[in-house]
Amino acid sequence: MNFFSSTFKLGILGGGQLGKMLLYDTRKFDIYTSVLDASIDAPCKVACNEFHLGDLMDYDAVYNFGKHVDVLTFEIENVNTDALEALEKEGVKVYPSSKTLRVIQNKAKQKLFYRDHDIPTADFSRFAYSSEILDAIHNGGLEFPFVWKSAQFGYDGTGVKIIRTEADLEGLPNVECIAEDMIPFKNELAVIVARNNQGEVSTYPVVEMEFHPEANQVEYVICPARIDEKVAKKAIDVALKVSKAFNHVGLLAVEMFQTKEDNILVNEVAPRPHNSGHHTIESSYTSQFEQHLRAILNLPLGKTDSKVGGIMVNLVGAEGYTGNVIYQNIEDIMKMPGVTPHIYGKKQTRPFRKMGHVTIVNEDLNEARKIAEEVKNTIKVISQ
Amino acid sequence: MNFFSSTFKLGILGGGQLGKMLLYDTRKFDIYTSVLDASIDAPCKVACNEFHLGDLMDYDAVYNFGKHVDVLTFEIENVNTDALEALEKEGVKVYPSSKTLRVIQNKAKQKLFYRDHDIPTADFSRFAYSSEILDAIHNGGLEFPFVWKSAQFGYDGTGVKIIRTEADLEGLPNVECIAEDMIPFKNELAVIVARNNQGEVSTYPVVEMEFHPEANQVEYVICPARIDEKVAKKAIDVALKVSKAFNHVGLLAVEMFQTKEDNILVNEVAPRPHNSGHHTIESSYTSQFEQHLRAILNLPLGKTDSKVGGIMVNLVGAEGYTGNVIYQNIEDIMKMPGVTPHIYGKKQTRPFRKMGHVTIVNEDLNEARKIAEEVKNTIKVISQ
Structure with a gap:
């Protein structure tokens, strides 16, 4: 199967923001793409070759869409897995597999899976x-x-x-x-693992979620995590174990707790590009989106080292504002060195709605952290 | 003018590969884009919001297209400048301006311009x-x-x-x-200057074109150039002088010769993203495409430092092959660390046709240079 050939078609279930970012990197390799989404206003529409309208939980919609593609992937977990299984039987490459997705879709099954595979979890x-x-x-x-x-x-x-x-x-x-x-944890960590069909595996550096001291909300995703090397190694080992247990193909974002005793417990996983990897677009040798493509197309995986320190700040709608969105002071943050806003293109804001993210990169992670705080204190997602 | 507003529209004349790479970065900022191109198969079609068919040298086609956009830019110099001038008079922001483009379109006028503005040239x-x-x-x-x-x-x-x-x-x-x-030069250098409407200016590091010792063809674009710091400073000063003389807005790629006596002579300029800046996608804090957008939208310019050393190799059709393209050994180069192929999506190859480029990034530029040579010796653009 040659994805550069003129007959190759990559199917993507879900036309949201993750799909859109994935599609940028398909352009780089000139991969022909077809997207299925339930919304006529899906952000992906502008970046794919073909767009199809349909409900991702509907068997027929997914099956009929999938049978016209060579490789099928998804940017959201809420997908009809029976249809995926039927497609797999007919020879469509579904990555990650229906089997993996079935386990992940159900949190009880997911937890049992960890227990069965001797993976540490609460x-x-x-x-x-x-x-x-x-x-x-x-x-x-x-x-x-x-x-x-x-x-x-x-x-x-x-x-x-x-x-x-x-x-x-x-x-x-x-x-x-x-x-x-309830785990009284020191840190919330994440590791993104990539694995292709030949079993080649690579991991991104451990990232750390820094929480607001009072609001208990994630404020910054920081790469690399400012943790002990031994703990980082433990986190990567656990992530690799999870990846192997699933025998998965594609990206797997493994979210973990670092307990007070420096143990690592798996919280949950996402079998796709993930918020905790958005910083890789700017900070890594290979963005998580390119890496997902490499993995599902069974290409050699890219280098996952960081070029520079990276921090990601989510852009969410401010409280008290609902309506046509305005990115207040966006030009001020664009003046700051190494700051890139990513605007998802949703026209309406509402409190806590994810409207975009901002990446801050710098050779010096402490400097990046300072700038990230300035970013957070400057930009505000409000309405007209 | 707020480019995040739902009524803002950016017009791009030319729907080729440069336009396509520019469009990736408009997605990041969620800028509404409209493209005019003469070919129904233009690569841009898949990445813009609106696509219009029309000849870029035709007054009416350009004028009628341009009067529906707020800011108009181009990815190719062969554009009807009378139409641009008419649009400017009606309040459309045309960047770079019709005046700049008129000078650049004609090599005799361009050379006279350098002479008039005391800019060193052969x-x-x-x-x-x-x-x-x-x-x-x-x-x-x-x-x-x-x-x-x-x-x-x-x-x-x-x-x-x-x-x-x-x-x-x-x-x-x-x-x-x-x-x-004829200038017996030591090196061919280039500097990309960005300038916004407020006169904010920034320059990328000097790049060097390394030639094949026998074929006299550019093989590698290397950033930063392996030249003396004094010469680099001189090259940047000359590039800034050219930019100021044109009073241009947007990107200006200034190609120069370093003579045997270490003088700098301007060869020619391109008022747009340029082959000599493709490496910035992977190597720089801000890609040249994002920088062009920032400049023409009158936003603060991004940081132009390199995160890592960058080398670009053009992918051109091999001699003796015409027809449906195959990228022989592309998977082998994707195994090499820090190597990213960019495939332009042209379905037919022919000898020397530009089919894409490959970027090689590495903390150590010498290491990148070695890998670049491996890339060049491995991948081959042939036909079925």
């Missing part, structure tokens, strides 16, 4: 329905506090709640879920 | 017709050898010929032209 209990949790508490099988997570369709923090009292259980959807130990 | 004579050259030789006003250059429509080496004897004059088109002194 202890948890699994429930068919949230209503069963109360019984477990009353029977002494579960103690406050814990983290409730819906097994299905959790994305970007929805479907997660910290439960400290019985009252916190009220209003939870009565769905399959897990109750997970 | 001596030359101007002729209304090539047929007048013989008289000048016979009258003792011109001596062999010299370089004949057609005043108009020279692009990528066409319209240029070295004249050593009277016989070499035979077959030249009888057009407006110049006869220029």
Whole structure:
């Protein structure tokens, strides 16, 4: 299979921002691309060769789309896996595979997978329905506090709640879920692993999420993480173990906790380019998007070293603003050295909506960190 | 004028490879783009918001296209400047300006411009017709050898010929032209200058073209140039002088000779992203394409320092092959560290056709140079 040939077609399920960034790098290699998305306004539309309208959870939509491509990938996990499996049987290369995706789509299955493969993760209990949790508490099988997570369709923090009292259980959807130990962690880390079909593997340096001291919200993704080398090595080893266990092809972003005792626990994974790797566009020899393409097209993987230190700041809609978006002071941040805004092109802002991200690169990571703080204090996503 | 606003429109004249690379970076800032090109198969089609079909030398096509955009730029010099001038009068921001482009479009005017502005350049004579050259030789006003250059429509080496004897004059088109002194140069250098409408100026590091020792063809563009610091400073000063003389807005690539006596002579300029700046995509804090956008949108200019050493190798069609293109051994070069191929997407190759380029980046420029040679010896653009 030669992806430079004029008949080769890469299918991408999902036409959002990640897909759009992936598409930039398909242009570099002149790969013919076809995108399926449910929205006629999908950001990908402007960057792909073919655009098809359809629901990613609909069997027929995914199957009919997929049977016209050579390699199929996705930029979002909420995809009909039965259709992916049917396509695999018919010879379409689906990367990551339907099998991997099925495990990852369900948080309970994902946690069991870690347990079965001896991958360190926080202890948890699994429930068919949230209503069963109360019984477990009353029977002494579960103690406050814990983290409730819906097994299905959790994305970007929805479907997660910290439960400290019985009252916190009220209003939870009565769905399959897990109750997970709360981990008092020192750091939240992530490692992106790439693996191609020949089993060639590479890892990006460990990144660190720096939290706002009060708001408990991730403010900065920092590469490389400012942690002990031994801990970094441990995190990379765990990430590689997860990748191997899944036998996955493509990118796998492994999110982890560094506990107070410097143990590494896997939190969750994403089988695709990931927010924690956006900095690689500017900071790495190979961007995560190019690396994903290399992996799923079974090409040699690119060098994952950093050229310079990189920090990423998410651009989210400011509280109190809903409507046509304005990027206040964007020109001021563009004056700062090594600062690149990435605007996702959503026309409407609302509080906490992800509207873009900003990358700050510098030879000196401490200097980058200072500039990142200036960026954060300067730009504001508001409405007209 | 806010380019993030939903009504802003950037017009690009020319839908070729340079335009395509420029369009990647418009995506980053979510700039709405409209492209005019004469070919229904223009590479830009897949990356712009709007595509219009039309001849760039046709007054009406350019004028009617331009009056619907806010800022108009071009990726190729062969554009109808009367239409640009009319648009400027109606308030469309045309960057670079019609005035700059008129001078650059005509090599005789360009040379006179350097002479008028005290910019060092090789001596030359101007002729209304090539047929007048013989008289000048016979009258003792011109001596062999010299370089004949057609005043108009020279692009990528066409319209240029070295004249050593009277016989070499035979077959030249009888057009407006110049006869220029042959400069026995040590190095061919280039500096890309960016300038926005507020007069903010920045320069990229000097690059060097390394020639094949026998074929006398540029093999590598190397950044930074391996030259004395004093010479580099001189080259940058000359480039800045040219930029100021043109009062230009956007990118200006200034190609220069370093003479045997370490003088700098301007050869020619291009008022747009340029082959000598392709390496910046991977090696620089700000790619030349992003910098061009920043300049013409009157945004703060980006940092032009190199993150790492960069070398660019052009991918041209091999001799003896015409037809559906194959990139032989492309996977082998993708195994080499820091190597990124850029495939332009032309389906047909022919001898010496520019089909793409490859960038090699490395912290150590000597190491990059070694890898670049391996790249050059490995990949071959052939046909099926």
